[in-house]
Amino acid sequence: MFDTVIKGGTIFGQGYQRIGDIGITGESIKEIKFDGSLEGVQVIDATGKLVFPGFIDPHVHIHLPFMGTNAIDNHESATKAALVGGTTTIIEMICPGPDDEPANAFAEWKGLAEEGACCDYTFHLAVVRFDDIAKAQLRNLVENEGVQSFKIFLAYKGALDMNDENLFQLMQLCKELGVTLTAHCENAEAVDSMQKKLLGEGKIGPEWHEPSRPRSVEADGVNHLCSFAELTGATIYIVHTSCGIAVDRAIQAKNRGVHVGVEAVAPHLVLDKTYAERPDFEGAKFVMSPPLRDKEEHDALWGGLASGKISTIGTDHAPFNFKGQKDMGTGAFTLIPNGIPSIQERVDLVHTYGVCQGKIDLQTMVDVCSTNVAKQFNMYPRKGALAIGSDADIVVYDPNFVGTFTHEDGLSKIDYSGFEGMERKGRSDAVLLRGKVVAQQGKFVGETGSGIYLPR
Numbered sequence: 001m002f003d004t005v006i007k008g009g010t011i012f013g014q015g016y017q018r019i020g021d022i023g024i025t026g027e028s029i030k031e032i033k034f035d036g037s038l039e040g041v042q043v044i045d046a047t048g049k050l051v052f053p054g055f056i057d058p059h060v061h062i063h064l065p066f067m068g069t070n071a072i073d074n075h076e077s078a079t080k081a082a083l084v085g086g087t088t089t090i091i092e093m094i095c096p097g098p099d100d101e102p103a104n105a106f107a108e109w110k111g112l113a114e115e116g117a118c119c120d121y122t123f124h125l126a127v128v129r130f131d132d133i134a135k136a137q138l139r140n141l142v143e144n145e146g147v148q149s150f151k152i153f154l155a156y157k158g159a160l161d162m163n164d165e166n167l168f169q170l171m172q173l174c175k176e177l178g179v180t181l182t183a184h185c186e187n188a189e190a191v192d193s194m195q196k197k198l199l200g201e202g203k204i205g206p207e208w209h210e211p212s213r214p215r216s217v218e219a220d221g222v223n224h225l226c227s228f229a230e231l232t233g234a235t236i237y238i239v240h241t242s243c244g245i246a247v248d249r250a251i252q253a254k255n256r257g258v259h260v261g262v263e264a265v266a267p268h269l270v271l272d273k274t275y276a277e278r279p280d281f282e283g284a285k286f287v288m289s290p291p292l293r294d295k296e297e298h299d300a301l302w303g304g305l306a307s308g309k310i311s312t313i314g315t316d317h318a319p320f321n322f323k324g325q326k327d328m329g330t331g332a333f334t335l336i337p338n339g340i341p342s343i344q345e346r347v348d349l350v351h352t353y354g355v356c357q358g359k360i361d362l363q364t365m366v367d368v369c370s371t372n373v374a375k376q377f378n379m380y381p382r383k384g385a386l387a388i389g390s391d392a393d394i395v396v397y398d399p400n401f402v403g404t405f406t407h408e409d410g411l412s413k414i415d416y417s418g419f420e421g422m423e424r425k426g427r428s429d430a431v432l433l434r435g436k437v438v439a440q441q442g443k444f445v446g447e448t449g450s451g452i453y454l455p456r
Contacts, residue, residue, distance in 0.1 A: 002030060002040040004435060009046025009396060012053070012366050013386045022051065024392040027434035031388065044430055044437075046396045052366055053386050054088030054393025054433065055347050056373040058263060059124075059182075059239050059314030061093050063112050067337045068328065072319050072413045076116035079451055080444040081344035081411035086428035088393040088438075089120045089383050089454070090343070091373075093151055098128045103137040106145060110453060117451035118444070119433060120393075122377070124182050126151040130166040135173065142177050146455020148378050149180040149237070154188060154221040164228075171234040180261075180377065181229075182237040185221030185246065186213055186290060195334050206283035209333045210273045210291035215243045218290050222246050226253035226260060235259040237376065240316045242268045242290040244300030251309050261376050262309060264301050265316045266342045266349050267418060268292065275418075284326040285416055287336045288316065302359040311372045313350055317343035319414040340418040344410055349419065351399070351426040378456040392435040401427035409442060 002023035011020050013032065020034035031038060062078045064071035073081075082090055092113065096105035102125060113121050125141065127134070127150050141147040152162055152170065162170070174181045194212045203211075222238055229236045230253065241247050241262055250262045267288060272295040275286035286292055304310035318339025320326055329336030342349070347369055354360045360368075374384025381390050403424045407417035431439035438446030 002038060004042040004044065004432070005038045005040030006044045006046050006051055006394060006396060007038070008036065009049045009051035011051045011386055012363065017363070022386065022394065024432070024435045027392060029386065029388055029390050029392050032386065044396060049429055050362065050397040050399055051386065052086070052395040052397055053370045053384050053390070054395055054431070055086045055369045056089040056091070056379070056384060057082060057087045057314050057317070057343060057346065058091045058312050058373045058377065059093065059265060059316050060090045060343060061095070061316070061318040061339065063109055064095055064318055065097070066095070066318070067335065069320065069325050069337055071339070072321050072325065074116055074413070075113050076118060076448055077411060077413045078317065078343055079116070079118040079121070083119050083431050083433065083446065084411060084428065084439040084442050084444055085344040086347040086395040086397065086431055087119065087343065088431065088433050089122070089379070091122050091124055091377060093126060094123050095126045096128060100129065101137060102127070102129070102134050102141060106141055106147070113451070113453065116449055118438065118446055118448055119451045120454055121451055122379070122454040122456055123147065124149045124151040126153070127170055128153070128162065130162065130170055138173065139177065142179055148456040149182055150174060151182045153184045154186055154224065168228055168232065171228050171232040174234045175232050180235045180237050182239050183225050184240070185218060185225055185238050187217045187220045187224070190217050190220070199332055199334065204332050206281065206287050206329070206333050206336060207277040209276060209287045209336070210293070212333070213289060213291060215245050215293065218242060219245045219249050222249040226250065226258050229253070229258045229260065230256065237261040237263065239263045239314070240265045240268065240290060241310065243293050243297045244304070247300065247304045247309055261311050262304070263312045263314050264305065264310050265314050266346045267316070267340045269298060269301055269313070270349055270353050270422070271418065272298070281327065281330060284329060284336045285322050285418060286340060287326070287333065287338055288318070288340050289338045302354060305354070305364060305368055306360050311368060312376065313346065313368045315342040315346050317341055319412050321415045323415060341412050341414045342418060344412060345405055345419055347428065348424050348426050352424055356425045379454060392432055394432040395428050396430040397426060398429040399426045401425070403427070411444065
C-alpha cells in the first residue's frame, strides 16, 4: 500500500506515453505500473488527464533590486503562483550590485527563499564583480554550497555589465570548475548609445524601447559570448533569446563545437512589440529586455523549439507594478523597470499556443519545460523525470480545461496580467511536490515555506 497513487492517467515517462498508475511513498516515486493494480491510502483519479513530471522554470527573478526599485513579489507569492501553474522547481537569479560580495549575496537570497519558498529552488549567481575577493568566494560557493551556474549581463552599462577581460577570465574559471555560464546577450555600449540618441530626439515612450536594442544587437551579443566560449571551452546557456537571428548565431557556434544551450521565455512566444506600443503609457507593462519583437519571430522561436535548436522555456518572471513602479519611466523609457510576470502562466501558455496550435507536441512541451532544464542544470533524474527513485514532483494536467488568462486568477503580487483576456486551454488539475498535493485547480493547498534548496 502506497501513501499516494495517481491512477489511470497518461504517464509521460522516460521514452513512453502510457496509461497507468504511479505509486508514491514518502517523497519519491516507488512504482509505475500499467495494469491499474496499484493501491494507495490516497488515490488521485487521473482518468482522461495527462501526468507530467513537475515543471522547472530555469529563469526567475523574485528578490530583484533593479532600476531604483525592487520586484514586487516575495518568495511566498511567486512560488505559490509557480505551483498552481504546475512549476515545482525554480532557478532564481541572484543579482548583486557591483559592490556586493558574492558570498553575501548568496546568503541574502538563500535566506529570503528559506523564509517563504513553497516550491523547491536553486540559483544562478550573477557575477558583476570579479576581483580577488569575488574569485575566491565564487570557488567556495561552487565547492561548498552547490552553486553550479553563474549569470552575466552583456547589457545595462555601468550597472551590471562586465568588461571583456573579466568576462574571458570568468569563462576560464567556469571551464575549470565545470560551471555553466548563463548569459543575457546584448551589447551594452550599442544599447547605451542608441538610448541616448532616441531620448535626444524626444522619443521617450515605451514604444522606443525595442528600437533602442534591435535584433542585431542581440545577435552581436550571442556572437561575442560564443567566440569567448570557443576560445575557453566553457559551457554557456543563452537566456531569453527573442528572435531567429540570435538562435541562428548560437546554433552556428554549436555546429563548430561550442557547448551552448538556448532558452526561450514565454512572453516572447506569445506577445509581440505592438503590446509595448499601446497608447497612454500602457505599453510600459510590456517592456522587457531583450524586447518583444515583430510577430513573425514567434514562428522562428516555436520552430526552434520543435527542431531542438531551443532546448528550454523559462519565464524571466520579473514583476513590477504598473502603478508606482513601471510609471517611474513616464519621462524616459530607459527608466521603466524591465519585466513581464509569467511564472504562473508559462505552462498553460505553452500548451495553448504551442501544443494546441500544432507548433510543438506534448513530449516537446515536457522536455523544454522540465526534463531538458533538469539535465542542463544537474538536477536529473531527481527532478524532471517520472521514474522510480525520482522526487514525486508530479502534475496531473487537464488538457480539456477552457478559460482565459486573468489578473484575478493570479497569485503574484503584480497589479496586472500581461496576458489578460487571452485564450487558455489546459490547466494543472493537481500538483504534487515531493509526494504532497500542493495545488489543485488553480488554488494553493500546500504549506507555506515547504520548498527546499537544491544544491547541485
